[in-house]
Each structure stands twice: as structure tokens, then as C-alpha cells.
Amino acid sequence: MSPLLYLTLILVLGVAAQWLAWKFKLPSILLLLGFGFALGHFSGVRIDDYLASGNGHSSPLLSAVGLLVAIILFEGGLTLKFNELKESGLPILRLCTVAVALSFGLTTTFMTMALGYDLRISALIGSILTVTGPTVIAPLLRHVNPTKKIASIVKWEGIVVDPIGAILAVLVFKIAIAGDFMTAHTEIWQAIGIMLGVGVVGALILAKGVEILLRKHLVPDYLQPVFLLAVVALAFTGSNMVEKEAGLLTVTVLGIALANQRSVSVRHILEFKENLRILIISLLFIVLSGRIYAEELGEALPKGLALLAFVVVIGRPLSVYLSLQFSKNTSMKERAFLAFLAPRGIVAAAVTSIFALEFEEAAAHGRFGELSPVIAVQSRELVALVFLIIVGTVLIYGLSASPLARRLGLAAKSVTGVLFAGSNPWTRAAGKILHDDGHRVLLLDTNYQNVSAAKMLGLEAMRANILSEFAEEELDLNGLGTLIAGTPNDDVNSMAAKRFTHQFGRAGVWQIAPTDRENHHKKSTAEDIRSQNPFTERPDHALLTKMVAAGAQMKKTQMTEVFDFENFKRTYPAAIVMFLADSRGLRPAPTELTKVAEGTTVYALIPKDEIPLSVPEEVS
Structure with a gap:
């Protein structure tokens, strides 16, 4: 050879x-x-x-x-x-x-x-x-x-x-x-x-x-x-x-x-x-290891x-x-x-x-x-x-x-928890429903009122800058496998996603769609310093904030043979699917979502006018 x-x-x-x-x-x-x-x-x-x-x-x-x-x-x-x-x-x-x-x-x-x-x-x-x-x-x-x-x-x-x-x-x-x-x-x-x-x-x-x-x-x-x-x-x-x-x-x-x-x-x-x-x-x-002969091992x-x-x-x-x-x-x-x-x-x-x-x-x-x-x-x-x-x-x-x-209780049973950069109304709403379902959720924000509002909901929240040395080196990320960078600042979101790629990998870091995504390439931030965008319809921070202010609520729906994803979209045409949970764990929904397997739980932000007075059995 x-x-x-x-x-x-x-x-x-x-x-x-x-x-x-x-x-x-x-x-x-x-x-x-x-x-x-x-x-x-x-x-x-x-x-x-x-x-x-x-x-x-x-x-x-x-x-x-x-x-x-x-x-x-x-x-x-x-x-x-x-x-x-x-x-x-x-x-x-x-x-x-x-x-x-x-x-x-x-x-x-x-x-x-x-x-x-x-x-x-x-x-x-x-x-x-x-x-x-x-x-x-x-x-x-x-x-x-x-x-x-x-x-x-x-x-x-x-x-x-x-x-x-x-x-x-x-x-x-x-x-x-x-x-x-x-x-x-x-x-x-x-x-x-x-x-x-x-x-x-x-x-x-x-x-x-x-x-x-x-x-x-x-x-x-x-x-x-x-x-x-x-x-x-x-x-x-x-x-x-x-x-x-x-x-x-x-x-x-x-x-x-x-x-x-x-x-x-x-x-x-x-x-x-x-x-x-x-x-x-x-x-x-x-x-x-290639230097050792089988006879020597024997x-x-x-x-x-x-x-x-x-x-x-x-x-x-x-x-x-x-x-x-x-x-x-x-x-x-x-x-x-x-x-x-x-x-x-x-x-x-x-x-x-x-x-x-x-x-x-x-x-x-x-x-x-x-x-x-x-x-x-x-x-x-x-x-x-x-x-x-x-x-x-x-x-x-x-x-x-x-x-x-x-x-021994020294490690999380799964690493599908979510770290939210930003404790604003829509991240608190998403975090609350995920937390109630047993997923670890941690919200970071520099605004005292935002952090206090999250804690009032029983969420784990901390007043800290997502770009700080503290966040990168001293946060206990046990059980967390995903970052959702959802602050109002697009540049902060981009930098946060980039810095936490080391902890979560590229597949685990997401930033909310930037407001300049439709601008000419001369004006918008280069794509190579941005990360993938989550949630169907690719909403930005302003849209999600507006929906929650208008009364939209987070709901979860389990896909069944009777109520599949096609039925879900017909029932809630303006809903934004934010997370999916199945046997593989919890993960953000991609922007293009056409099919969801039976047994998957869909977490979606549903507009107020689409929330039924009596909640169907599949939706809670």
C-alpha cells in the first residue's frame, strides 16, 4: 500500500x-x-x-x-x-x-x-x-x-x-x-x-x-x-x-x-x-490503534x-x-x-x-x-x-x-428545551405552553418588565444580554437544544444565532425572520451571517407581536387520522405553526410545512377570530 x-x-x-x-x-x-x-x-x-x-x-x-x-x-x-x-x-x-x-x-x-x-x-x-x-x-x-x-x-x-x-x-x-x-x-x-x-x-x-x-x-x-x-x-x-x-x-x-x-x-x-x-x-x-497486533491484544x-x-x-x-x-x-x-x-x-x-x-x-x-x-x-x-x-x-x-x-437527575432526559433570546409577549406565550407540557424553557432579556412578566407566568427567565459573556459561558444549558433568537433587533438575532452555533449546532439555532428580508441586496444584511428562520409563513417580530396584542393565543393540536394537517389548515387558515413535537422530540416548525405525520403535536399561534368558542377534542 x-x-x-x-x-x-x-x-x-x-x-x-x-x-x-x-x-x-x-x-x-x-x-x-x-x-x-x-x-x-x-x-x-x-x-x-x-x-x-x-x-x-x-x-x-x-x-x-x-x-x-x-x-x-x-x-x-x-x-x-x-x-x-x-x-x-x-x-x-x-x-x-x-x-x-x-x-x-x-x-x-x-x-x-x-x-x-x-x-x-x-x-x-x-x-x-x-x-x-x-x-x-x-x-x-x-x-x-x-x-x-x-x-x-x-x-x-x-x-x-x-x-x-x-x-x-x-x-x-x-x-x-x-x-x-x-x-x-x-x-x-x-x-x-x-x-x-x-x-x-x-x-x-x-x-x-x-x-x-x-x-x-x-x-x-x-x-x-x-x-x-x-x-x-x-x-x-x-x-x-x-x-x-x-x-x-x-x-x-x-x-x-x-x-x-x-x-x-x-x-x-x-x-x-x-x-x-x-x-x-x-x-x-x-x-x-493501528500499530497494535491482534496477537498482542490476545x-x-x-x-x-x-x-x-x-x-x-x-x-x-x-x-x-x-x-x-x-x-x-x-x-x-x-x-x-x-x-x-x-x-x-x-x-x-x-x-x-x-x-x-x-x-x-x-x-x-x-x-x-x-x-x-x-x-x-x-x-x-x-x-x-x-x-x-x-x-x-x-x-x-x-x-x-x-x-x-x-x-441521578444530573442530566435532562431530553435536550429539546428552548432558549428564547427575548422575553416579549409572543415568546412568553410560546414558552408558557411548552413549559406546561414539560419542556425546559429559558428566556433572556435585558428589559426588567419583560423578565418579570415571564416569571409571573411561572417561566424560567433571566435579565441578561444574549450576547454577553455570561450568557455564553455561565448559563446552565442542560436540557436546552434550540435557540430562538426573537428580539426586536435583527442584528442582535443574527449575532446571537452565530455565537450559539457552537453549543447547539447549525440545525439548532434559529432567528426570527428579519424585517429587511424583502429589501434589495444592497440594503439587506448578507444571508451568510444569518441563520434559518422558524415558523410557517416566516413571520417577523412585528407580526407576531401584533397578533398576540390582537388576542391571538397559543394552542396545541395532535394530528390524528381524522384531524390531519390538511384539516388543521382549513380550520385555522391564518394560524402560524411554531413548534412540532413527536417521538424525535420538540423542534421549531420550518417556514415551508406541507405535511405533518400522524401523532405529531402542533403548537400554533391562532388568531382571535379563528379560536372556536368550544374547543374541539383535538385542540386544547
Whole structure:
């Protein structure tokens, strides 16, 4: 197989796995791992066949993997905001310190006592398995859609523990080579000091420099995303040259620092990095899983399953419960969910690949004395062992996290709720009937009277600007799957729909028809910065407001064999259909609606003169 064909297959399979995961609501990582393993198994070709031989950090593949992982962690750091720590800061701190130490100790003990591994190999795996990572956490959070508090805790833990786990692996390796802690303690403390100096202090200085360059417009807008990419690569490589694996800490702190400075916006950079992250994750998982032979998996399977069972059933739950035992910031339900959510991802795979080679090379040079041959054999098992843990944890948590979150009341049973930008009479009327039918409805408006009127109806409403940083970063969107931008200002609606595309996707953002839609193209706003318009007849804000003021009311009608959509249109010719609800959930009605399936509930704004004195059985 030619290198070009192999690279093309990696890209095609990566995109196909992501699409299938979205289509069938499956964990994307699971499909990526399966596709990668299948590609390597059936084609007999692996990425190593096209690369020059190397070992340790001289391996071109592992060097590339390390750099790509650094980009992922930097992007993850850009999503971490300090305002999320107001109610979840202490749990995050405990999970990233006490829980890491407990997990490390428990896993190391189990591998040594139960699986018979050398203590040094056990400690290496114990350190690596403390990580989770944004590559698996981010897709799971999108799939589960938990409460904002839980999402913040899981996201912070998943990103922060990755460099901690990598640093712990470095320290374990130094102790293993030295023979014992007392022999290596000077070198260890020196390494920790260098890592903190480079990874924290160095990253903060670098972040300040980048902030100044961007604030003074010394880097043009079109160059900023790739400029940051180069900075990340330089920070990662430079840090690793000073101290091994310090680069992951550096890029994570760099991302957090840039995300929380206030002088320049990095939103456009974050959007670029998010798109890049999806591509990187797709390529990395397929490439790394494709390097593993079926024979290696078969040999590691018994020990892998035993370790998986321990990690899922004992290791993670015990670490979480003990670390959060006396925490008043988390409830028992929240602890239960956190105890059963710790999938491993690309950082675990990458760090294992690097240190497995390091241990194997050290064993080949007799650095472990008489145990060197044994450790060399055990080192060769590590990659397949961790691969099984990754597959197992992604499978278990990917399939169980969403039902568990709903069962514990930490996630909405559906994500069909509606966020209304604007709390005016027609959005309140629509929100009221949807709320009464059990759908979550949230209205945002800057007008105090409008918000008060919504609350008087029993609706969830908040005085806030839909374009504010608060709305984008601090709103709890749990259960909400649609935005209806319905303010009187067309430009605000356009910008709101554009900004919330990230949360709801293009299919989930709608803006009320603009008033200039019939104007000449010289006068009307360009279509590419607008979103789709909802509701039949494509009404604008003025028309809907006028109808409600004239006595129009929201009514719901279920389509039946006797009273179908044709009958509905004949009965209410001037009605505007606003929402449809069926087995697929609640959604805005499109502007062109000609057919509605039997069993669908139609929510429509019906003019006063068409409202019957006695409501038919189908209409309520």
C-alpha cells in the first residue's frame, strides 16, 4: 500500500467514524479505535512501516504524537475559565490531588499484588492511568449534557490531570532507573522544581507576551491561529528539552492563562483549535490503534480485563469517594456520577508508548540488574494493556454515563428545551405552553418588565444580554437544544444565532425572520451571517407581536387520522405553526410545512377570530 493511500484511508476513516458517532449517538473514540485496529489488522500496514526507525523521543511517530497531544491540551486549557471554580473549585482540587494519589497507589498495588508485575512497571501504569483527558471527556460531555456544575468538574479534571499524570510517570521512571527513592530524591526534587518553573512560571510569562502582541495588534488577525500553533509547538518542545514531559504542563497552563486574561479575545483562536482538535483526535486514535497486533491484544487480554474491572469497580470509585468524603460542595449523587466516569484517552496511549520504549531500552542495557529481562518482557505488554483499558473505559463509560446521569437527575432526559433570546409577549406565550407540557424553557432579556412578566407566568427567565459573556459561558444549558433568537433587533438575532452555533449546532439555532428580508441586496444584511428562520409563513417580530396584542393565543393540536394537517389548515387558515413535537422530540416548525405525520403535536399561534368558542377534542 502506498503511503498516500494509507494516509488517505486514515483521514477518510477518521471522518467516517466521527460522522457515524454523531449519527447513531455513539462514543466517537470507540469507533476510531475500532477503525484503526481494523485498518492495521486487515491491511497489514502500520504507520511505522513508512517512518525511519527510532527509539524513545527520537522516534518520529512518538515525537509527532507528543506535539499533537500538546495542541489538544492547549485547546482544552483555552476552555477552562476561573469563574467555573466558584462552586466546583474545591472538588476539582481534591480530584486533581488526593484522588490522583489514591488512584496511583491503588492501581500500583493491584498490578503488583494481583497481576504479578514488577513494582516499577506497576507504578508506571499506576501513574499513567490517573489521567482521563479532553479527547474522551469532551465528546462524552456533549453526549451526556450534564448540569453545568458537573460538566465543569469533569472538564477541569480531565484537562488538569493529564500533565500531572505525565509528570508522575517521569518521576516514576527516574526512581526506577535509580533503583529507589532515596537514591533519586535529589534528582526528583530538582525535576519537580524545573517542571514547575518551566511549566507554570515560563507558561505565564509566555502567555503575557502573547497577550501583549495580540493587544497591540502586532500579529494580524488571519495569522493569529497559526501563530498560536507555532507558540504551542515552541513551548512544548522547549520545555521538553529542559525537562522530559514538562511540555504538557506548559501548554496546559499557557491555554488557561490566555483563556482568563481580559485584554484580548481568543474566541476565534479557540474555534480554530476546536476544529483542529477533531482532526487530530481522529488521526491519532486510528494511527495508534493501528500499530497494535491482534496477537498482542490476545496475550494481554486476561490481565487487561482484570485491570479494567479493578479500575472501574474499585479504583476510580474508591479514589473519588475518599477524596470527596467531607466535601460540602458535592452531593452524593454528584459523587456517584464522578465515581463512574473516568475514560482514558490519547494522553494515556501516548505516554505509555513513550515510557514503554524507555523501560525496554533501559532493560536492554541492564539498568534493572537481574530483573532486566523480566522488565523488558513486561514493558512490551504495556501498550496493548493500556489500549484495552482505553477501549474498555470508553465503552463502559460511553454507554453508561448518559443513563446514569439521567437516573441521578444530573442530566435532562431530553435536550429539546428552548432558549428564547427575548422575553416579549409572543415568546412568553410560546414558552408558557411548552413549559406546561414539560419542556425546559429559558428566556433572556435585558428589559426588567419583560423578565418579570415571564416569571409571573411561572417561566424560567433571566435579565441578561444574549450576547454577553455570561450568557455564553455561565448559563446552565442542560436540557436546552434550540435557540430562538426573537428580539426586536435583527442584528442582535443574527449575532446571537452565530455565537450559539457552537453549543447547539447549525440545525439548532434559529432567528426570527428579519424585517429587511424583502429589501434589495444592497440594503439587506448578507444571508451568510444569518441563520434559518422558524415558523410557517416566516413571520417577523412585528407580526407576531401584533397578533398576540390582537388576542391571538397559543394552542396545541395532535394530528390524528381524522384531524390531519390538511384539516388543521382549513380550520385555522391564518394560524402560524411554531413548534412540532413527536417521538424525535420538540423542534421549531420550518417556514415551508406541507405535511405533518400522524401523532405529531402542533403548537400554533391562532388568531382571535379563528379560536372556536368550544374547543374541539383535538385542540386544547
